[in-house]
Amino acid sequence: MRIKKLVSRLVRKYQTRDPFEMIKGMNVILVHYPLEGVRGFYQYFQRNHIIYLDERLTEAEQRFVLAHELGHLFLHKKANAIFMDSRTQFNTDKYEREADTFAMELLVPDSVIFEHPDLTIGQLARLTGYAEELLKNKEFFTAN
Structure with a gap:
């Protein structure tokens, strides 16, 4: 229920469920770039929130990927999932599932x-x- 409550609070605050509209009121740098192997990713670097989206995705796919990456921003801000995934044996499935839920x-x-x-x-x-x-x-x- 914590993710549902967080999303409800954010929707009230930003008055939208559209992630593109939502980030306009936030300190998020959105980078469209032709990515290989991933559809998008979130990075917290030098106190900046950066979300990269594969520019070749459809608008609907970009909307989902952006919402997913916002999930990482709000739920896993300090976790460097890219590093954990590529350099360690740490299982990032929980983070991905939570971002999908968000x-x-x-x-x-x-x-x-x-x-x-x-x-x-x-x-x-x-x-x-x-x-x-x-x-x-x-x-x-999951609750019912």
Whole structure:
């Protein structure tokens, strides 16, 4: 529930669920660049929040990746996941799952689920445009 509460607080503060609109009110440097092997990543460097997005992604993919990277910003600010992933044996799956949960809480409000109580998670996935596995990260499904 902590991620859901954090997202609710951020949505109230920034008055939007659009991550591109949200970062306008934040101290975040957004870099569009043709990335190889990753769709995006977050870096905290010299007290700057930097999010890199692969410029070749569709707008919908960029929206999800940006929301995911914002999850890292708010949940894992000091964790250097790129270093941990490439230089250590530390398992970063928990961080990635939490960032996915953050993205789904931000991009898919519970109201969408409440408005369609008869839909399966597969149908909700088609409705929202996000994969079932991503939707299953929503705290709505993990708490029920």
